[in-house]
Amino acid sequence: MPPSEDAVLEALRHVHDPELHEDLVSLGMIKNVEFAGEKLFLGIELTTPACPLKDQIEGDVRAALTPLGVSDLEIQWSARVAPARGPDAERAPGIRNVIAVASGKGGVGKSTVAVNLAAALVQEGASVGLMDVDIYGPSAPLMTGTVGQKPAIVEGRIQPVEAHGMAVLSMGYLVPEGQAVVWRGPLLHKAITQFFEDVDWGERDYVVVDMPPGTGDVQLSLTQIFPLTGAVMVTTPQPVALADVIKGANMFDRVNVPMLGVIENMSYFVCPCCGERAEIFAHGGGRTTAAEHGWPFLGEIPIDPTVRIGGDEGTPVVISHPESPVALSFRQAARTLAGKVSQIGRRGAISA
Ligand SMILES: Nc1ncnc2c1ncn2[C@@H]1O[C@H](COP(=O)(O)OP(=O)(O)OP(=O)(O)O)[C@@H](O)[C@H]1O
Ligand SMILES: [Mg+2]
Structure with a gap:
């Protein structure tokens, strides 16, 4: 029996x-x-x-x-992914979680990390959007292989571009290529509001937002426009980058956006000839900084030429080389991140 x-x-x-x-x-x-x-x-x-x-x-x-x-x-x-968001989420009711990928310092690999995390979440079966709000230097079109595409407008609403199973929206689709956008606060604010209100995102478990570097107007606008689930800070291991992580995290903290965790990018390099590991920018500072501040640590991503090639050719490395060590480190970071988002959805807080 x-x-x-x-x-x-x-x-x-x-x-x-x-x-x-x-x-x-x-x-x-x-x-x-x-x-x-x-x-x-x-x-x-x-x-x-x-x-x-x-x-x-x-x-x-x-x-x-x-x-x-x-x-x-x-x-x-x-x-079933629970929404972790506040009361003014009616701007985009189908979006359950918005995850900002930010950094204090430029060029540390935010866009690369954002695209690969988004693609890794798709691989796990989630419904994902990628929103590139780096108005001055949009990367999503290049990194997703969608340069030159124009989002369709259906009944006055913008349709995101489909790439690698995710819905992508970037200012790069809307502004002619090479034309530097010189916008000030209010216009930026309006543009980002439109990214939520006027876009048919559909049902999305996660929208990953690729931020411009630093702690300027765009960052603040985003936190005012939509209740973010939290922020991921990307850093490289050098002390100068780590100092900027703390600045960035403090900015999010002031506006009550939880830290979902730190990712150390360009953490080390494994020589393809001899397999020896070289710690080009030192190593481990991201983990230590996270531990010191009680933030989750989401993982270390090595320097790997296939990452850059994937970015330049428009196929994220988690898709082009899904079983490579660097892809596995992105995929593990995406799972750890999803776990932290679940904690916020359920308990309103996370444990490091
Ligand atoms: N782990 C990595 N291994 C090799 N190359 C990488 C890695 N991460 C990023 N890169 C490369 O470094 C360059 C900068 O990365 P990326 O554009 O993602 O940085 P970013 O922080 O978004 O920059 P910005 O501050 O200008 O927005 C890109 O050419 C990218 O392909
Ligand atoms: Mg970028």
Whole structure:
């Protein structure tokens, strides 16, 4: 005789989601308990398709059900990303989470990180948008292979460009190429408002926003226009970049945008000839700075020529070389990030 549904649920009350620190039943993650003979089909709904702890949850569920005599278990996974946003989100009701990818210093790889995180979230099964609000130096068209495309206008609303499974919008599509945009605060504010209000984003689990460097008008406008889920700060390992991370994080902190974590880009270089690892800009400062401030650390991305080539040719490295070490580091960072977003969605706060 298989155990009763109640007995199964009781056992699952002792399995905790390692990130949300609550049991699977209380979290409403158990969607289905069904026996076919001795075989149990268990439906589990994760808080993100990019769940970094799925294997751990599966192991814990199996361990909890073994004492009940359940040996034949098939888990049917699904995911629903909760929105983590405030009351004025009606500007773009289909967007569940907006993640700003920012840095204190220019040229540290924000756009590269934003595009690869977005593509990695698509690979995990999420519905993703990429919003490039770097009005002065838009990168998304080049990095997604969509230079020269024009977003369609349907019934007066802008349709994002589709690339690599994500919806992309960049000022680069709207302003003639090479024409430097010299806009001041109010115009910038209006343009970014339109990026939310006048664009058909559809349903998006995550919209990743590629920011211009620093802590200027665009950053502040964005936080005023839409309730951001949080910010990811990209840095390189040098002390000068790290000092700017703290400045950037302080800016977000002042406007109550949570820090989702730090990514150390160009963290080290593995010589393709001898395999030796060289720490060109030093290494590990991102992790240390994050730990000192209680921010999550999302990962280290090595310097790898395929990253730059992917950016220049319009196919993010997580798509062109999905199993390469650098792609795996992006993909792991995306999963860790998705876990932090889930924490905010559920608990309103994160633990580092
Ligand atoms: N991990 C990496 N390995 C190799 N090249 C990289 C890596 N990360 C970024 N790059 C390259 O470094 C250059 C700068 O990156 P990117 O444009 O992403 O920086 P950014 O912070 O967005 O710059 P800006 O501040 O101008 O917006 C690009 O040519 C990119 O391809
Ligand atoms: Mg950039």
